[in-house]
Amino acid sequence: MSPLLPDERRWDLIRGTTGLLYLFLLLPLFVVVLVSFNPTQYPTFPPDGFSLTWYEAFLTSDRLLGALWNSLVVAAGSAVVAGVVGLVSALGFVRREFEYKNVLSSLLFLPMLISPVVIGVALTAFLTDVGMEKNYIFLILGHSTLVLPYVFVTVRAQLFGFDRSMEEAALTLGANELETFVEVTLPTIAPGLGAGMLLAFVISFGEFTATQFWVQPQTVTAPIEIYTMVRTSLTPKINAMATILMVITVGIPLLLDVLLGKELILKSA
């Protein structure tokens, strides 16, 4: 930002620094993908060759595949539950007036601010002491709580920009409220709901910190397995598994986005 530099040079400096920070943000993830094809036992840089050994090891491990399956079930369940609860509450908070609205809406953001360790510990103590077992439902209830703020905030943003005259037109033309909601409201806010539920899926899928208190051997999720491997053996299977998880949470949504031509994700940014 030296005043001696001409404007363009200063801008080049800002652009260059930004580029470096993008490298800092994204490069470590590329390293994981790169190293996952490395045949040797210890991760080395630069890689020693190309092999799919560790993918094979991952795909033949019932334990790891089971964990992946558990993660998919819990993430899908949480996205649906948080989607419904988030959509309904966003409708209530945007379209209706009531007292203490601001305070109450910050309640819905609280899970983002409280450390997941505290939420994990508190929910474990509470739910086990009221007699609940640590099963899928336990996990889905916990994860839905953690991801609800993300669905709420994206749907709410979409509702703020909603032109209600379309709903009024539908009502005037003889549709009842349910028809209007399904045929007019829902399609219009679908991008926000979709983006929110996708984010809910992705965050639930990768959640570790609170989840470590909520699992039992049969419901161990993929991030828990990764953590266990990191803490015990640092096996290269981690790299293969991590790459597959990234394909699921980043690759597939982006691909669908482009293929379906909706570009929800590209446009929501």
Place this chain on the structure above:
Amino acid sequence: MSERHQRAADSADRTGFERYRYRLWTGVLRAEPVLRAIQALKRRERLLTAVQAGLGIAWMAVFLLAPLAYILALSFWQRGAGGVVVQEFALANYQSILLEDVQLLGWQIGNVYLLILWQSLKFGFLTTVTTLLLGYVPGYFLGRTQSKYRSLLLLLVVLPFWVPLIIRYYAWILVMGNEGMVTTILGWVGVESGGFLYTEVAVVTGLVQVLLPFMILPIYNSVAKIDDEFVESAKTMGATPLRAFYEVTLPLSLPGISAGSILVFILAVGSFMAPALLGGPANSMVANLISQTFGESFDWPLASAMAIVYLVVLFTLITVFNRFVGLEEVFGE
């Protein structure tokens, strides 16, 4: 009610009060049944409000507030033999985490909980300052650039959110480990090092990288809102570009700076994974201590007291911060 009134009530049910008022005003309807219908509609509206907004509030009450209230109660109870909780009210847990010093091999090492809490706040502060210094530049760039790739560049900032957090921290083990990228590259230029893993530097680097998007995005939002004309007119009136930045751009981007800072600070202080994966035993943070006490020592009451003190400290800090800058910027509409 006559058929005409019934029809009117039905159509009003579809189109709301306005149509009603109009018909009342034009004398199509008599007042009494209309008033009754309006009351019915109002009751229905109140019920819908309660159900819609109430669903999210009830969810948080059951799955967040009730569990927090429960650990508040737990924190005053005691751990009995074999980890069984004894429901006897006492302040013993708070005494042991706030007042008692720990002796190790004859050395007075101070109060472990308070030391670790202090260390968490320190890591949080270091992370916030570093992310602010690093994050302002890309935030400014994204807010000012005319590039047609701007939304793609924004997407790249958001994209890491989708990668499981554990993978983002794990990646640094590969980068900073003793045969990792950093060590290798430093070796090429003749600097020998055993890697940076399991140090304070590693913990803060991991936190900065993971939390950077939370700083970049609010700053981008603030900078993008600044009218070009403000900056240009400052320059026209003789301000150097640097002065124009200090006097115009920086103050106008303060909302983004404070929103990003408070968010990064809160998230950094509560971090479990950065110290667990990248730090050594000396770099523990409060989340690790709570987790260890709860999951490994099975002392639920003590872990609860630790969680409560952490929440009280954090929310006190947020409230103080909130007196200086509004938090609406973070969650505002």
